[in-house]
Amino acid sequence: MPAASDNVLLVLDLVGVFVFAISGGLVGLRARLDLFGIAVLAWVTGLGGGIIRDVFLADVPPAGVTNPWYILSVVLAGVVVVLVQPALRDLRRRNPDLRLSRIANAVKYLDAVGLAVFAVSGATKAISFGAAPLACILIGGITAVGGGAIRDVLARQVPEVLRRELYAVPALLGATLVVVADQFEMLSVLIVWLAVAVVFAIRVAAIIFDLHVPKAPHQGASS
Amino acid sequence: MPAASDNVLLVLDLVGVFVFAISGGLVGLRARLDLFGIAVLAWVTGLGGGIIRDVFLADVPPAGVTNPWYILSVVLAGVVVVLVQPALRDLRRRNPDLRLSRIANAVKYLDAVGLAVFAVSGATKAISFGAAPLACILIGGITAVGGGAIRDVLARQVPEVLRRELYAVPALLGATLVVVADQFEMLSVLIVWLAVAVVFAIRVAAIIFDLHVPKAPHQGASS
Amino acid sequence: MPAASDNVLLVLDLVGVFVFAISGGLVGLRARLDLFGIAVLAWVTGLGGGIIRDVFLADVPPAGVTNPWYILSVVLAGVVVVLVQPALRDLRRRNPDLRLSRIANAVKYLDAVGLAVFAVSGATKAISFGAAPLACILIGGITAVGGGAIRDVLARQVPEVLRRELYAVPALLGATLVVVADQFEMLSVLIVWLAVAVVFAIRVAAIIFDLHVPKAPHQGASS
Numbered sequence: 001m002p003a004a005s006d007n008v009l010l011v012l013d014l015v016g017v018f019v020f021a022i023s024g025g026l027v028g029l030r031a032r033l034d035l036f037g038i039a040v041l042a043w044v045t046g047l048g049g050g051i052i053r054d055v056f057l058a059d060v061p062p063a064g065v066t067n068p069w070y071i072l073s074v075v076l077a078g079v080v081v082v083l084v085q086p087a088l089r090d091l092r093r094r095n096p097d098l099r100l101s102r103i104a105n106a107v108k109y110l111d112a113v114g115l116a117v118f119a120v121s122g123a124t125k126a127i128s129f130g131a132a133p134l135a136c137i138l139i140g141g142i143t144a145v146g147g148g149a150i151r152d153v154l155a156r157q158v159p160e161v162l163r164r165e166l167y168a169v170p171a172l173l174g175a176t177l178v179v180v181a182d183q184f185e186m187l188s189v190l191i192v193w194l195a196v197a198v199v200f201a202i203r204v205a206a207i208i209f210d211l212h213v214p215k216a217p218h219q220g221a222s223s
Numbered sequence: 224m225p226a227a228s229d230n231v232l233l234v235l236d237l238v239g240v241f242v243f244a245i246s247g248g249l250v251g252l253r254a255r256l257d258l259f260g261i262a263v264l265a266w267v268t269g270l271g272g273g274i275i276r277d278v279f280l281a282d283v284p285p286a287g288v289t290n291p292w293y294i295l296s297v298v299l300a301g302v303v304v305v306l307v308q309p310a311l312r313d314l315r316r317r318n319p320d321l322r323l324s325r326i327a328n329a330v331k332y333l334d335a336v337g338l339a340v341f342a343v344s345g346a347t348k349a350i351s352f353g354a355a356p357l358a359c360i361l362i363g364g365i366t367a368v369g370g371g372a373i374r375d376v377l378a379r380q381v382p383e384v385l386r387r388e389l390y391a392v393p394a395l396l397g398a399t400l401v402v403v404a405d406q407f408e409m410l411s412v413l414i415v416w417l418a419v420a421v422v423f424a425i426r427v428a429a430i431i432f433d434l435h436v437p438k439a440p441h442q443g444a445s446s
Numbered sequence: 447m448p449a450a451s452d453n454v455l456l457v458l459d460l461v462g463v464f465v466f467a468i469s470g471g472l473v474g475l476r477a478r479l480d481l482f483g484i485a486v487l488a489w490v491t492g493l494g495g496g497i498i499r500d501v502f503l504a505d506v507p508p509a510g511v512t513n514p515w516y517i518l519s520v521v522l523a524g525v526v527v528v529l530v531q532p533a534l535r536d537l538r539r540r541n542p543d544l545r546l547s548r549i550a551n552a553v554k555y556l557d558a559v560g561l562a563v564f565a566v567s568g569a570t571k572a573i574s575f576g577a578a579p580l581a582c583i584l585i586g587g588i589t590a591v592g593g594g595a596i597r598d599v600l601a602r603q604v605p606e607v608l609r610r611e612l613y614a615v616p617a618l619l620g621a622t623l624v625v626v627a628d629q630f631e632m633l634s635v636l637i638v639w640l641a642v643a644v645v646f647a648i649r650v651a652a653i654i655f656d657l658h659v660p661k662a663p664h665q666g667a668s669s
Contacts, residue, residue: 028608036615037608056284061502061577065584131284138288149377154595154605159377162251162260169259279507354507361511372600382600385474385483392482 008189009121010069012196013050016117017073019110021046024151025081026107031155039078041151046074049146053122056139057129108207111148111160115171116199119144120192123175127187133179140175141168166206174199231412232344235419236273236286237296239340242333244269244300247374249330252308254378262301264374269297272369276345276362280352331430334371334383338394339422342367343415346398350410356402363398364391389429397422454635458567458642459496459509460519466560467492467523470597472553475531477601485524487597492520495592499568502585503575554653557594557606561617562645565590566638569621573633579625586621587614612652620645 024045028038047064054062064070122143126136145161145168152159161168177195181187247268251261270287277285287293345366349359368384368391375382384391400418404410470491474484493510500508510516568589572582591607591614598605607614623641627633 031604031608033608036613040607040614055278055501056288058281058283058504060504061572061581061585065502065588066578066581068580071580071584126284132289134291134294135284135289138294139284142288153376153599154608156379156602156604158254158379161263162254162256162377167259168263278501279511281504281506349507355512357514357517358507358512361517362507365511376599379602381602384486385477385479385600390482391486 008192009124012117012121012192013063014069014073016114016121017046017050017070018077020049020114020118020147020151021074021077022081023107023111023114023148025078027151027155027157029081029085035082038081039074041154042078042081043074044154045147045151046070046077047147048150049118049122049143049148052146053125053139053143056135056142057126057131059125059129109204112200112203112207114147115144115167115203116174116196118147119171119174119199120178120195123178124187124192127179127182133183136179136182137172137175140178141172144168144171144175166202170199170202170206173202231415232347233292235340235344235415237292239337239344240269240273240293240296241300243272243337243341243370243374244297245304246330246334246337246371248301248304250374250378250380252304258305261304262297264377265301265304266297267377268370268374269293269300270370271373272341272345272366272371275369276348276366279358279362279365280349280354282348282352332427335423335426335430337370338367338390338426339397339419341370342394342397342422343401343418346401347410347415350402350405356406359402359405360395360398363401364395367391367394367398389425393422393425393429396425454638455567455570456515458563458638460515462560462563462567463492463496463516463519464523465556466495466564466593466597467520468527469553469557469560469594471524471527473597473601473603475527481528484527485520487600488524488527489520490600491593491597492516492523493593494596495564495568495589495594498592499571499585499589502581502588503572503577505571505575555650558646558649558653560593561590561613561649562620562642564593565617565620565645566624566641569624570633570638573625573628579629582625582628583618583621586624587618590614590617590621612648616645616648616652619648 021042025038025042027045028041031037031041033041047062047070050070051062051064054060054064119140123136123140125143126139131139149159149161174195177198178187178192181191181195244265248261248265250268251264254260254264256264270285270293273293274285274287277283277287342363346359346363348366349362354362372382372384397418400421401410401415404414404418467488471484471488473491474487477483477487479487493508493516496516497508497510500506500510565586569582569586572585577585595605595607620641623644624633624638627637627641
């Protein structure tokens, strides 16, 4: 990869931290937490996946506690959540027809961005630390779903990664793309962004068309 | 230990990964997750304990993301869960008298196998990494109960390790056996399997005879 | 810091382990767990924060599994919980007016002690491992709130760190005090204890005067 790759990874990571932190903050708002509870949920959601990745790669202390940009990104996300919330409420008051699910969908798209950038940045960081291909793919997937899983456990929701159709699958696919490109020595900034786009596109398609992997056979019959 | 010890440990680990992954998959089935949710629960249950162990021993990236055999074992467990489920359902339809608790008991026995092999393999790996005796015992115990605890937290159940009579105790006992044998330079493949058998036997006895450590005094009086 | 600093840190840590283990044990008692469940909750609550700290600092295996004093501290806390419980019950029987909230408050004060000593000891250990100032502050905060968060997740409660007014804030403040003192090369045993006192005082003031950071604007209006 060209010398600029570190910058690309940092940008991917900061975008991922920001959008996941917003999703964490919104979950905190919905759960009626105070400002600091919201900040804590934003922090673990934005940084959780990357912290697991860094512990797995022995890159400690993790970037999530050492890199000021990460912290700034989380704080910014917290400010956005708190500022945007009254606007959302006003919007709903003026448009009683505006369905809550529309707003929830907006969150889903943000979440899809985070999933895409973290899957790719996680796999790429694992490659640059010399991890085996299989490990790079799985670490990419864990980076992508980790923060959201911790968020949901703390907020006492069923984790999205267990519930959602086509959630971890595109993340693993994006990580695989990056790893395969690296195996053929074709990993470039272009490929990185392409992989991000692929994960995002699949996830968005899954949201729009309600795609999902099948349930276990005969599941429905017993309900 | 003889040169074959690494193979013994790998076999123990793969058996543990397999049975715990099945237990995770069954919990996912019961929670009506889709196929990928079941796969994720199987993955964290089968590999969670070993991942904590490897992080504690600085053996990262953990075997749970690097070793293809582990992943294969988890995938196989997922396939078994999905294939076996309709058979279980048919069985129940033909034998309405067959109590669900019987099937749940079968899961408990599988779980006992996982507890036994992980306690012993966790302690043995810690020994081979030069950890102090106390650390080896506790790491063995954590390896044995960790995956199940993560499974229960994700699936929003009270963790078995908090609920169950004589669950962590036999795990710690098995790890202690291995550590004591090592202190006397008597650790052999035979001792390893003996320790596995002891943990399994105690746990099975606890299931059959409903053994448990006492509750705190006067607990019952207030209910 | 003077040569005695290691002892000071060990004392801080053992006090923190002890009081947090008691809080974990009490939560276990309230949840009607058996003795071993209580012991497990005491263990993770007392040692959880320090284990995360040690993993972040690559000081593995963590002190929570290697240091016999830590284990002894947890075991002692478990014994105290089991012994004290009937006395508490008798007290309540003889004084029906004694409000349960009084006893819960006693737990809050113990918890405040743990928060204070762990924030300071976490930050100081991170400094001695050469972590960056920002990392030291955040690691101090995580050490202080980590064990309680794991306890609450396992016991299926909303984590205190999300719920409580002025909980993580004083912990981060205490860690910051220590880090600033270190930057000015003024870190001494006196400063360490002073920082502990500041965290404890703020937390206790928050409990007594029910201080809290504001909720997100307009939160109340929608309820």
